[in-house]
Amino acid sequence: MSSLAQRFGIECPLVQAPMAGATTPELVAAVSQAGGLGSLGAGYAEPQAILDQAARIRALTDRPFALNLFVLPDDFVPDMAAVARARECLDALMEREGLAVRTSLPARWAPRFSEQFAALCEARPAVASFAFDLLTPVQVQELQRRDIYVVGTATTAAEARAWADRGADAVCVQGAEAGGHRGGFLHADEAPLIGLFALIPQAVAAAAACGREVPVIAAGGIMDGAGMLAAEVLGAAASQLGTAFLACPESSAAEAWKRDLLAAEDRRVATIRSFSGRAARGLRNRYVEAMEGMVDRLPAYPVLNALTAPLRRAAAAAGRADLVSEWCGQAAARVRPQPAAELVARLMHEYRLARRTLAH
Numbered sequence: 349m350s351s352l353a354q355r356f357g358i359e360c361p362l363v364q365a366p367m368a369g370a371t372t373p374e375l376v377a378a379v380s381q382a383g384g385l386g387s388l389g390a391g392y393a394e395p396q397a398i399l400d401q402a403a404r405i406r407a408l409t410d411r412p413f414a415l416n417l418f419v420l421p422d423d424f425v426p427d428m429a430a431v432a433r434a435r436e437c438l439d440a441l442m443e444r445e446g447l448a449v450r451t452s453l454p455a456r457w458a459p460r461f462s463e464q465f466a467a468l469c470e471a472r473p474a475v476a477s478f479a480f481d482l483l484t485p486v487q488v489q490e491l492q493r494r495d496i497y498v499v500g501t502a503t504t505a506a507e508a509r510a511w512a513d514r515g516a517d518a519v520c521v522q523g524a525e526a527g528g529h530r531g532g533f534l535h536a537d538e539a540p541l542i543g544l545f546a547l548i549p550q551a552v553a554a555a556a557a558c559g560r561e562v563p564v565i566a567a568g569g570i571m572d573g574a575g576m577l578a579a580e581v582l583g584a585a586a587s588q589l590g591t592a593f594l595a596c597p598e599s600s601a602a603e604a605w606k607r608d609l610l611a612a613e614d615r616r617v618a619t620i621r622s623f624s625g626r627a628a629r630g631l632r633n634r635y636v637e638a639m640e641g642m643v644d645r646l647p648a649y650p651v652l653n654a655l656t657a658p659l660r661r662a663a664a665a666a667g668r669a670d671l672v673s674e675w676c677g678q679a680a681a682r683v684r685p686q687p688a689a690e691l692v693a694r695l696m697h698e699y700r701l702a703r704r705t706l707a708h
């Protein structure tokens with residue numbers, strides 16, 4: 349068992365990725381109960397919902413779990429001319445597609461991070477992971493004082509070093525293959541797409557340069573136990589799998605999304621900015637193609653995300669999966685729909701088998 353697995357109190361170096369909009373307390377609890385580390389993506393959740401969902405996980409399991417947030421400023425002052433342009437374009441698209449829904453200005457563009465952070469501290473999960481930016485040194489200390497293990501997301505070696513220097517206990521490196529939003533923060537275009545094989549060894553070296561042992565968790569395109577072992581051979585202490593868990597019955601991904609994963613051709617899985625204003629990996633569909641010419645003129649995250657959220661909900665309700673964000677990693681078609689506990693057992697079995705095979 350790796351030292352990280354020991355520290356997490358898990359049996360196998362397997363982390364189920366936080367996936368805001370898809371992870372549920374039921375999924376997280378099932379994974380943790382089965383011996384992995386379940387993570388709840390709480391980036392879109394208001395503080396009370398974070399507390400409620402953490403309580404629900406605790407009602408289902410007494411095993412350790414992780415909560416995950418997006419590190420963002422508390423307030424946003426968008427360019428309202430860009431907002432108006434985006435609304436016009438989105439409303440015209442909905443009209444062309446025969447959907448009655450139209451954009452509106454939300455009361456707030458996103459939950460306030462400082463309030464989410466306070467709720468997370470109160471919920472006191474064993475592990476807290478973060479994407480989109482660094483925490484402040486004070487915030488890192490605040491978590492560690494509560495005995496919460498801090499994991500920061502990095503998409504480059506420089507970001508891994510930045511999190512290590514900031515005092516993170518571990519760094520989750522997100523390879524280009526990964527589904528969902530790019531978690532990086534240092535590089536202007538948000539999307540340096542370093543493949544996981546190139547990233548792990550460089551991130552391990554960069555994190556170690558801070559003078560402490562900072563384990564690296566590998567994320568991106570890992571769908572089975574052999575992939576987990578490959579990441580470990582390259583220097584990772586654990587693997588974080590997202591897409592692999594999306595089609596579990598406990599995931600709240602829509603049925604159409606789950607079905608589309610199975611048919612996802614690797615070449616159709618792209619980095620997309622037009623749903624949320626931030627680069628994220630998912631399936632290219634009719635919406636993505638329709639918005640292609642507009643991408644550079646759209647507002648940034650979370651403004652565009654808030655504008656498109658009601659449209660995506662209405663499109664999903666109307667059975668128009670071709671207008672909905674279906675995030676997934678490059679290996680989506682290898683997803684194996686089954687209850688989360690069974691998937692964890694299968695991954696662990698494959699991982700151990702691969703270890704034995706490699707040893708011979």
Ligand SMILES: Cc1cc2nc3c(=O)[nH]c(=O)nc-3n(C[C@H](O)[C@H](O)[C@H](O)COP(=O)(O)O)c2cc1C
Nearest residue numbers: 365367368389479526527528567568569590591677
């Ligand atoms: C639907 C979806 C939502 C995601 N949401 C989050 C999130 O809320 N926070 C986060 O740190 N990472 C998020 N990720 C990224 C994962 O942490 C991880 O990097 C990714 O799932 C790994 O690649 P894979 O999907 O190929 O396994 C998300 C990924 C997916 C597929």
